[in-house]
Amino acid sequence: MDYYPDFDFFARTELLQGAPPDALRFLQASAGRRRLAAGDILFQQGDRTTSLFVVIAGRLRASQMAQDGQQIIIRYIGPGELAGYAALVGSDGHPGTVTAVDDSHLIGWTSAIIRQIMERYPVVAINAVALLGRRYHEMQIRVRELSTERVERRIGHTLLRLAHQSGRRTARGIEIAFPLSRRDLAEMVGTTLHTVSRTLSAWEERGIVSCGRCRVVLCKPHALVAIADEEE
Amino acid sequence: MDYYPDFDFFARTELLQGAPPDALRFLQASAGRRRLAAGDILFQQGDRTTSLFVVIAGRLRASQMAQDGQQIIIRYIGPGELAGYAALVGSDGHPGTVTAVDDSHLIGWTSAIIRQIMERYPVVAINAVALLGRRYHEMQIRVRELSTERVERRIGHTLLRLAHQSGRRTARGIEIAFPLSRRDLAEMVGTTLHTVSRTLSAWEERGIVSCGRCRVVLCKPHALVAIADEEE
DNA sequence: CTGACTGTTTGCGCTGGCGCAAATTGGAGG
DNA sequence: CCTCCAATTTGCGCCAGCGCAAACAGTCAG
Structure with missing residues (x-):
């Protein structure tokens, strides 16, 4: 139907x-x-x-x-x-x-x-x-x-864009509303799944994101913005 | 007029x-x-x-x-x-x-x-x-x-594209027909002018290119294709 | 011809992040 | 509940290429 x-x-x-x-x-x-x-x-x-x-x-x-x-x-x-x-x-x-x-x-x-x-x-x-x-x-x-930014900032920008395009509000924060593996994210960012995993782990420790298998939730989007746009 | x-x-x-x-x-x-x-x-x-x-x-x-x-x-x-x-x-x-x-x-x-x-x-x-x-x-x-290739190959691809778009046949080979500094090339390729300079120097030694101030001539385009597309 | 400036070359040391490998976890299907 | 498999995590060593610095070379104005 x-x-x-x-x-x-x-x-x-x-x-x-x-x-x-x-x-x-x-x-x-x-x-x-x-x-x-x-x-x-x-x-x-x-x-x-x-x-x-x-x-x-x-x-x-x-x-x-x-x-x-x-x-x-x-x-x-x-x-x-x-x-x-x-x-x-x-x-x-x-x-x-x-x-x-x-x-x-x-x-x-x-x-x-x-x-x-x-x-x-x-x-x-x-x-x-x-x-x-x-x-x-x-x-x-x-x-x-890709030409000018380091991996961590690129991951940040990519997540923010994905959240903007298809984020879903949840109790814990903004969830990317479709299955997104570490490898997928790596292929969007131009890096390896290893580096993505390490970066997300570090962020999870700081409470910025919360993630599971093929899932990413942005708990502190503003902190991510700070990482993605920080001057230096 | x-x-x-x-x-x-x-x-x-x-x-x-x-x-x-x-x-x-x-x-x-x-x-x-x-x-x-x-x-x-x-x-x-x-x-x-x-x-x-x-x-x-x-x-x-x-x-x-x-x-x-x-x-x-x-x-x-x-x-x-x-x-x-x-x-x-x-x-x-x-x-x-x-x-x-x-x-x-x-x-x-x-x-x-x-x-x-x-x-x-x-x-x-x-x-x-x-x-x-x-x-x-x-x-x-x-x-x-940018996501998957090393700098040398990217420089190769970029030069080949530029030659294709605006190459001019000369006695020495195909010349990029407008002023192109090392910095310009670096900003197209996503690297630094230093790396571009080093790469071009190495190529010049092998007779693949010939370059001057803001000028690049591809002497052996096929060799460049080999570098840009080599398997590995 | 001279000086100033912009573009280029090259050396050197450092490091971000890749590549490999191995352990671990969480689901899905039986 | 067990098995299998894909996804994930994490450690470790290495190196491509960046950043800095200094020397060098054309080119142009005066």
């Missing part, structure tokens, strides 16, 4: 907000739906680009692999966000792999339909421009952090 | 290729022109976004600075390419500083006009999507390199 997204849902997505009703009707009629269990792969790096998806519920991870097998995590994708930007930009193959990290529900369209929609409804193309601009800017900041 | 870009020129720019004649006429009529000497600043990080520019001739450097003054170079911008994407995405301020590294000639439009053009001529918006997608992908690759 699928949940059929209504116009309100479309209005909350980064790609389709502001699109006129007839565009939304067309999109609704031409959409495909896809369900993934945690761990399932939506598409793999290098796969031929066929579709673009918008996340209705759940969470996915976009990652990229080098020839030698080393992996990095590009970003996590949550409800309302887009997966498969290759279909937007007209690229032949997907630049990365997208995997569900929680059970997820997506809605998707073929590249041809998306192309057609952007041509007919400029507001969608303009949304796409804005969205890619944000992604580009996020990556600029990551490059800057 | 300014060179007035004609339709052929527009057809060679990443943003305006494929735009219909009436769009180009309007763009031509509403354009502003700007000349910069090497070293002049087009706009600074944080400046209010007013315009977007297309490079007619010359070369510029987009850089970003952290609070502590540490700088990185985002990219070099050459003829046909775009400077000031903030005006495309509707961002209030410029995310980085753009400086001319050679005498440069630009053509520009206000944010409002660009917005209007994208709404009226979807092909321009779609070009913008493609262009930002490429930039985003470039940054993904840089993040991956």
